[in-house]
Amino acid sequence: xxxxxxxxxxxxxxxxxxxxxxxxxxxxxxxxxxxxxxxxxxxxxxxxxxxxxxxxxxxxxxxxxxxxxxxxxxxxxxxxxxxxxxxxxxxxxxxxxxxxxxxxxxxxxxx
Amino acid sequence: xxxxxxxxxxxxxxxxxxxxxxxxxxxxxxxxxxxxxxxxxxxxxxxxxxxxxxxxxxxxxxxxxxxxxxxxxxxxxxxxxxxxxxxxxxxxxxxxxxxxxxxxxxxxxxxx
Numbered sequence: 087x088x089x090x091x092x093x094x095x096x097x098x099x100x101x102x103x104x105x106x107x108x109x110x111x112x113x114x115x116x117x118x119x120x121x122x123x124x125x126x127x128x129x130x131x132x133x134x135x136x137x138x139x140x141x142x143x144x145x146x147x148x149x150x151x152x153x154x155x156x157x158x159x160x161x162x163x164x165x166x167x168x169x170x171x172x173x174x175x176x177x178x179x180x181x182x183x184x185x186x187x188x189x190x191x192x193x194x195x196x197x
Numbered sequence: 198x199x200x201x202x203x204x205x206x207x208x209x210x211x212x213x214x215x216x217x218x219x220x221x222x223x224x225x226x227x228x229x230x231x232x233x234x235x236x237x238x239x240x241x242x243x244x245x246x247x248x249x250x251x252x253x254x255x256x257x258x259x260x261x262x263x264x265x266x267x268x269x270x271x272x273x274x275x276x277x278x279x280x281x282x283x284x285x286x287x288x289x290x291x292x293x294x295x296x297x298x299x300x301x302x303x304x305x306x307x308x309x
Contacts, residue, residue: 130240130300132298132299172239176295182253183228183230183245183247183253183294183295184253185242188239190239
């Protein structure tokens, strides 16, 4: 069963425009949600996790349990934000450490 | 040292070859993972080691054999692979299974 859905495979915005990358999840347990980012030719790295509720590189994401969403937002996109973004889920109660990834959204920010 | 290091970065092997992928971290992490990522697809979990013991094997074919010789090292032994096994193999580690995972750069494997 697909647990993490990222509906947009590709997303393009102009520099300075707001950007929102969508993530919806389906999980009956107690999920922990993450956003990972993969810049060109670089390793996959953690951008945000919902339990920390912080803003990294201007990005924020709020867990909406009612809508089962964890959308990633930034008010003013920059060219250096161009990357592949993966939403991921982990069962908070699990001792197995398994991360379920969405298919990813390739964000392109045009100058 | 705050990195997960994978070697080699690229590997081309024939279907009858035996090779190994290596992963190393010196962050004191006690959970280590192998993921497989096909082109334009998300990473998929293969194996999880927690305190050097295999805790997850996601029904991976036996031609992939993981090994965790100590808390800093994780190997993936490959034997008799198929062309469809060509992918980016990612290693990750975390302090425990319920903490943030750090990923290596990956080994890009091509099976010919």
